[in-house]
Amino acid sequence: MTVSIHVNEKAFGRAVVLDDIHFDIQKGEFLTIIGPSGCGKSTLLKIAAGLDTEYSGSVEINGREVTRPGISQGFIFQEHRLFPWLTVEQNIAADLNLRDPNVKKTVQELIDIVRLTGNEKAYPAELSGGMSQRVAIARALLREPEVLLLDEPFGALDAFTRKHLQDVLIDIWQKKKITMILVTHDIDESIYLGTQLAILRANPGRLQKWLPIELLFPRNRTDTSFQYLRQKVLEEFEKTEHSVYAEGAGI
Amino acid sequence: MKTAAFAELNGREKTAKVRKARKVPGWLKGFFVPIIILAVWQYAGSAELISATVLPTPLAILLSFYELAVSGELAANMQISIARAAGGFLLGGGLGLLFGILVGFSKKTESYLDPSLQMLRTVPHLAVTPLFILWFGFDELSKVLLIALGAFFPIYINTFLGIRGVDAKLFDVARVLEFSWRHQITRLILPAALPSILLGVRLSLGIAWLGLVVAELMGSSAGVGYMIMDARQFSQTEKVFVGIIIFAVVGKLTDSFVRLLERKLLKWRSSFQGTN
Incomplete structure (x- = not known):
């Protein structure tokens, strides 16, 4: 097993956000987490990343307990969060030295993988949203994470860019064999x-x-078969909606 | 019919030409107002509408400038003035940067130091001039310290605000990427605070210059300020003007230098540049 998540309870003040969520995923799996807004899916991902430690339970990656954020749990935020004063290649290298030929070579490889060749010297202000998000992905990949956590990474992009980036992501997942957890709506x-x-x-x-x-x-x-699965997911959603209304809470 | 069309074409060409002629390059636009003022001024002086001791003509000022430059008096005075301003600016600005970083980084140092510094800041630094003379005498030390006192606060406040203004979301990124303490400062905090810091440098330079004038006017035996006071006693108004113009030009040059630095260091910024 690679990633093992046990959340007994996570609350903001009195409101319980996550309750009794336990699961393991194997190495190389691609887990997608979906749910209505307010179901705590982003919070769950932040717990997995070690960005949120105020909960009861535990998160383990390859048997090592996650207590704080780090490079072995790569994290892609909803917004790209690039450093605006660094160029594309400097952003990917971040705290690593680009003058080191090994770093330089890997950075260039990653730029090719995320299909940004030719934009090495561009600043984030010159990039589109989709390009920036790809830089953020390359930045996480350079650290060779054991698991890559993605928090609605394509939510703010238009349909065409989103489709393109989804294919890029599958491409990376197949090439690098990284365990992925992606939260989406x-x-x-x-x-x-x-x-x-x-x-x-x-x-x-x-x-x-x-x-x-x-x-x-x-x-x-x-x-x-895709449409059939879609149907099944929608049915599950309907059930959750009924239960929400039954308990008298709004969405 | 034909001539009408031709005339119309001709007319169009003319308006095109006029439009072209009106396009003045940006850097020239700044010269427009000063040149008109100079022309009127020179005329008023030459026609003896104004006495030369009150307002010497631009040409007389230029001549005086030439004489001062040739005799070496101007260069010697400028050297002393610039050394004072630079010394005071480096001392005050350097300390301002240091304290700004210290207070910006730590809530604890902020609660210990910031209230006292803010209290000192509200005292006009020119008001403590007599005290400085009393403590440090009439020589260089009191002048440099007076300039340093003025130069301290703009850099201090802007460095502090710049550091506190760093996007908290980028700190999360630094945590996820496991930045060392050193990298957090050099790759995140200082670059993010740099626009603010440079603004502080510009303001500080301005105040250092102001402090210099006050320090030299209140009593000195060399420097551009001294040159002005000396000339005033002998009613050499054109020399007073030379001094004032020197202050203005050097002040503007240092400001342009910082702006150049801003353009170089902050080229990643894509902000509103103003409309035409």
């Missing part, structure tokens, strides 16, 4: 990318359904 995205799919429900955030996705890559959104 886009059902298509969760089925298109994941090998495992976790559906969360809100108030409090609980694991509603765990769904393995055994479609082969490259996947096709218009496939009947």
